[in-house]
Structures are given as C-alpha cells and as structure tokens.
Amino acid sequence: MDLDGGAGNNKRVFNRHGTDSSKNQKVCFHWRAGKCTRFPCSFLHSEPSHPSGSAAAASSSSTANGSGAPKRFADDSRFSGSAQRRGPNFKNNHNNSWGRMGANNKVVRKTEKVCNYWVQGNCTFGDKCRFLHSWSLGEGFSMLNHLDGHQKLLSGIVLPAGMDKLFTGSKDETLRAWDANSGQCTGVINLGGEVGCMISEGLWLFVGIPNAVKAWNTQTNQEFSLSGPAGQVYAMIVGNGLLFAGTQEGILAWKFNAVTNSFEPAASLKGHTLPVVSLMVGANRLYSGSMDHSIKVWSLETLQCLQTLTEHTNVVMSLLCWDQFLLSCSLDQTIKVWVASENGNLEVTYTHNEEHVLREG
Template sequence: PQNHDTQLVEALNLPSLLNHFTSLPESLQSRYLLMLLRQSPLPVLRTIHSVLHPTFAGDFLSLLPPELVSHIFGFVTVPALGRACRVSKAWRKRIEGDMIIWRGVLMRTGLWFGDETEANFVKMLLKKRQNFIHQEGALPLADPYKVLFKSRYLTYTRWINNSSPKHISFPAHGHSVVTCLLFSQNRIISASDDHSIHVYSLTTGHLLHSLDGHEGGVWALAEHGNLLVSGSTDRTVRIWDLQNGRCLHVFGGHASTVRCLVIVKPEWITHSETGEREKWPKRTVVVTGSRDRTLRVWRLPKHDESREIESRVLQMPDQSDFPDPSLNPYHLHLLSGHSHTVRALAARGRTLVSGSYDSTVRVWDIPTGRLVHILNGHSQKVYSVVLDSTRSSEGWGYGSGGGPSGRAASSSMDGTIRLWSILTGECLHVLSGHTGVVGLLGFSPSFLVSAGVDNTLRIWDALLLTNSTHKSGDLLRSVMTGHTGPITCFQHDQWKVVSGSGKALKVWDLRHLNNVNAAPSNLLVDVGVPVRDLLTGITGVWQVAFEGRWCVSASKRDNVTVLDVWDFGKREAKRGSGWTWEDEEWVGEPSNGMYDHEDSELED
C-alpha cells in the first residue's frame, strides 16, 4: 500500500514536472534529458527507441511526388548532389536515376550542346546496356544523362589539369608513314604506305592483328562495329573482320588509287516535301573516291554474307584486271563528273559531298546516284570537305538540308574556306586569313576549325556561321600560332584542339572561347597559346585521334615509326609509385556525334 501511494503521488506531480521542464531553455532541456537517459534502465531505453525511431528514420523524399523531388534537387549544386547520394542507397538510387536532375545539371554547367549529340549518347549507352546482367543487391545503373555529365565534366577538366597522364609508346610499321589512324572499342587501327593495316590493344599496345592483302599503300580507312573498310593504291576496296583479322571481301572497279572513303549508316530523316520521316540509306553503304575521278557506292556486306566476290577476284591470275563491278551485287552506283582526283568525302543520310582537285565541290543523292549541285567558287584544288553533322539529322535527305542543319564546308589550296548551303547550293561565307593551302577542317557544335601549311589553326564561330548576314571577318574567334611547320593533323571538340606538325604535338585550350557570349561586333580575335606539348623531339607527326580519356598519335622518332597512347583518366603518382584517378565511367564521344556500332535495328 505504501508503494502504491508513492506511485500515485509521483503521478500527480508529473504535470508540474512537465511544466517545469518546458519552462527551461532548450540547452538545459537537452542536458536534463541526457541525465535522465543515463539513469534509465535498458527496458526504458528500448521503449524510448521504439517511439523515436519511426520519426527519425522516415525518408521524406519517399513522401513527395517525383516531380517535386526533381524540382527541389534542381536547385542543388553538383557537390551537394554528390553528398546527398551518400545519405542512403534510396537517395542515391533516386538522384542518380533522375533524368530531369541531370539534364538540368548539364544545362546549368554549360555542358549541354543542344543538338543531336545528347540523344545519340543516350541511344548508344542504352544499346550497350541491353546485355547487362544486374547483380542482386546492386544499385541500378545511373541515368544516361548522369553518365554524360560525368564524362563531359572529366573531359572538360582532366585534359587540361592532368599534367602527367599515363603514357605508353611502341613501334609500328617499321620506318613507314602512317596514313590513317582510328581507335574505338579499345582498339587502335593504323594503316601505312607499307601496304599493311595493324590492330593494337589500346591499353597495352600489343599487336592483335596484322591485316595483310593490299598490294599498295593504304590511304583510306573507316570502321563500322567489327567491320573495317580500306582503300589502297592497288585500286581495291577490302572489307575486314576485326574480330579475327580475316579479309571478307575484295571489291575492284576503280582504275586508280582509292584516296578516300566514308561509311554512311541508316538514320531517320524527314522528307523535304511531304514532311514524313523515312530511313536513309536503307542499308549501310560505303562510298569511295579515287584518283580515277570517280566515286562508287557499295552496299556494306554483313558478316554472314557470301564471299563469292572475293573468291572470284583472288582466283584471277592478273590482279590488275578486275571483274566488271556491275557484276558485283554490292556495287550500287558509279558517280562520274569530276575532272580530276576525288580528294575528300563527307556523307550523312541521303546526302553525299565530294571535293576534288578540279576545284569543285559536288553534292549527290546517295540512293539514286543523282548529281544535285555543283558548287563552284574555289580557284584551286579542294583538299577537305566536312558536313556540320552536329546539327539535326532532319535535313540530310533528298540531297538537301533544311535550315542551318544542311551545311557543308570546304577548304582549298587557294587558302580559303567556303561554307555552303546543301539546300540551295549557295555559298554562305568565304572565310579568309590563311596564307597557304588549307588542308584540314573539322566541325564541333560551337566551332569550325581549320589548319593549313601556314603553321596556324583558326577557330571560327560555328553558331554565327548559321546566319549569312554576318561578315566573315566577324566569325573568326581565335588564331593559334605556335607550330613551327605545316600542320599535318588535328582533332578538336568543344574544349580543346590537339594538333601535330613537324616537330611537336600540342594541346590547345578552347574553354574560354565557350564562355564568350558577346555580340559579333564585340568579339575579339583571341591569340591561342598551347597548354602543353604532348610530344617534342620528333621529326614528324602524321596522325592524331582522341576520344574521352584516350589520345593516340603516330609519329616518327629517331627514324622509327612510333604510336603513342595517353590515358588522361590516370595520373602518375609521386616518385613513380603507380597511377591514380581510375575513371571507368568516363565515356568518350566521337567528334562527329555518330557512334561506331552496327545498328541492326535500322538495317532492312
């Protein structure tokens, strides 16, 4: 009875104790509670935990509509998003898998180009993931836009900031000139005037295959998935299987060197008159250009198709006397009209553009072989033609381009670059400034880059080039001087140019040019300074190619042909103790926005 009375008295005193507790400052309330908890037995603590845990363990994100979550995180900085992903697996899954969040991040950070490159990246990544096996308990894969942001951010920063990328070099092709250089799918493919084509491992430099068969120098290469197409001074076109190094087909028909070639893949385009979407070409085709003044269009064979044509050619006693190409089931068209060597090709959809030593540029309709336009204006040999393939594919049909997407550029021995409308054949701009042959051109979403024998690179504003009212002098953004000899090769993207000349391979920073949003009349021509020399002490750089974290070059050093490979995803640690910065999720983007894989979904 006495214990009962005591409990009753204490219960009656609880209201006054609570009033006293609530009247205390928060700091004293916390201290008072801690004192009580330290004196409490385990059963009491368990009771308190069962009450508090549901309150603090609740995930407020799961209570909000997905649209609201995306909107909230749209105001969060990238570092804060990274910290939020570490809160829990649920938060990481929610944030990394949200397309809206990462699309917004790309736009806010200036890494969204606003053309087809984003859509092509997503399509490529989803295709690669089709055979991915998800491990039980593993987190879902990140949204493709998140992977794209990381890849572009690493490309934006590491190429400039990584002062000591991993570097390997190895001899190739003896003492011969490397005429072509490609790399994709962890393979380096080099061709030479020694008649050979070599396939190397990108990571180790080991020779995987030597593709032998051409009887002359190889001057043109293009890759499509595991198929390689080559053109040679022996006048043949060969199709190779890159998985086993076998020659699948040999096409004859050209009467002189096959100087250039391009692979044209099926894609959806819009009919210029009806507005209906159609797929062109229906099957992947190869277009070859030759010193015999002609172009030929071939259907690219698949792996499992007959090797009848190759057998017929190889059994002939006289290799110089090829079968009539009209008997070749893969031969589609002979395009005639140029009066001199066909030096350069560019193609997309139905549209083919050729440049020739006859000083003209011609536009063709691929499926019919019809000549659409003859573009006159250059006074000397045309050395390079490029399509502005970073724009929408909607315009690459029926030999015409709708709006600014249907543009081609050409460069010449006359020292000028001309920009053409594919739709009308009109010359939109004549870009002057080089003092000699302009042999190399390249388009990216923001820039047209030209290189010449005057030792300079010139950067032109590709966005302003869409408007023919701008004066050509207002379109020049930068002149890059620093090479001491003619520029023999280059590649560029939104943020950098890598260029080679007689004695050096240089990297140039374009990032500051992307940040200039002034009116054309206020733009100042920037004098570019190289960030670094990747190679010095050489006697010639013939080729360079980069994608994502990788850069490959072919040069001559001590009278030996050498391939160099840099991995900007890794940095040499101090005192040579190893390598750091392993970035497996750094996915490279091709310079033309068109990914190198066989898309059977678009093939008939």
C-alpha cells in the same frame, strides 16, 4: 685580449671539441645519416634520454616540430626514399617506375613526339628510342592485329557501324575487306585507280577514285559508279540527304532516288580556284577546304556560298566541327579555331602553331 684567462674565457673552444657535453644537447644530423666525419664532434652521437612524464612528451613534441634534432625527416613518409638522406650502407631495393631501363641500365624517358624515323619505317633504336613509336599516347592502347596486304600508302579506312568488317583503300588501286575479329583479309577489289578517300554512311560504302565515286550497299552488295568528277576525288561527306565530293574542279553533290534505286546528280558548287581536299558538315552548313588556301562556308539548304575564309597561307588539309567552333588544319603549320561573331560570320579566335608537319611521300 686575454686568450688564456681561464676556462671561463675559453668556453667556445672548449665546447667545440665536445668535452663539455652538458652544454650542447643536440643530436648530430650527420651522425643520424651515418656520414659524420668530425672527431670529436660538438654534437651528440647518441639519442638523448628524456625524463618521463609530461616533460618527455614536451621534449618529443619540440623535436618533432623542428626545434630540436631533425627527427621529422626520418619519421615523415613524405621524405622517405630518395628525398631522405641515406647512410653509407643504404641500398635501394625498390623498382624505379619513372622510366624504362634501356642499354647499360639507363632510364629511357619518352617524349610526346612521334619518331620521324619510325614513321618512315627505318628507326634502328626500337624500344630504346626516346620518341614515340605510336600515333597515340596514353594507357589502355595495345596492338590487336597487323594487317598486311596493301602494297602502297593507305588513303582511306572505315569501320561501318554494326558490321564486323573493316574496309581499307590504298594508292595501290585496291579496296580490301578485313575480318575485324581475326584481322584476316576476306576480299580484294581492283578499282583501276588510286583511292583518294573513303567514307561510310548507314549501309553505304563510298570510295573516291579518279573521275568517279564507287558506292556499295553493304547489305545487298549492290554496286554503283557515280560519274561526274574530273580528276581525283579527295574528300566526301554526307549532309542533308546529299553526298558531297571534293574534286579537282570544285564540289559535286548527288541524291539517292529510292524509286529508281540510283544516285542522281543534285548540284555543282563552284567557287574554289584549286582542288577541294577537305569537307565537313555542321550547324546546317557545309565547310570546304582547298588547295587555294581558303575555306568556304555553304548553306545546306540553298547550297549558296555564305563566306570565304582566307586566313590560312597553305593547303587546308582537314576541318572539324566541335561544339560551336570550327577547327581547320593547314600545311602552313597552323591549326585555327573559328567562332561565329555577332553578325554570324566566322572569325579566328585562336591559332596554334605546329612545329612538325607530316607530308605525304
């Protein structure tokens, strides 16, 4: 092999050193970015001059389409910013909107999980915590007021329709009324027992406490005490003109008698073997969740049990009717979606497993 056979046999070596610029008209990509370290370089360190007219237009089009120098990266706005190769003197003066700046100018990226330490009231990271310090996620949420007064856990909160007052019940055995505009406490009632649940229906406010249900007419300020429950009242709901209460011994129902202006016992629904802690009404049915891990379906017309659902393996804490579905949440760390089959019975159509479960205390 003749390595010294003349200039014609040494073109590759000759061109690599850039001494024959007419053989390679491509502009150096690294030179464009200000980072070329080769000297001499086999590519051009200057923009080539193009002839005028149609030939120049054709050359420019060829370059923009990628057949020539990678000019398209410099011109295309999709590749501007961090995606574009930067020269040694490049400075980014734009604000970074993809996170918040924490200590040492590090970006704090939030997760979608609620901070367990914040829930317990002892997170020391503050705004620098990467977990949520809020029960809600999304834009448009902001704190209006911080209502201080209760000494123990809140177990009920209602905002009756058409009123400017918020009512809260607590395990400190008090019911408080708040001005919804100013956030100031306007009244305190000592109930003599821990509040297990609260609901509002029309003009009525109902509060469940051990061995009784308290009822207030928010328009006339009339107060009633509905007797019958044994132990704590855990849940209440109104359906088909009846007030239902989930108690330690089952479900009790009352009906308001306008003639006597009083609540009268209407029914007692038996079947659960442990306390009933959740109630829901939908599709002319009453649904009850219990500590016995079951859900019972009752007819609102006959008050008879139509079906018992036993797929949960722990306490059924909450129920929700949504469209044609029933959703149930349990301490077995699952949320189940139920739908009626052809024979009318509810069957599980989807189960969601939740890793974190918040427990009282």
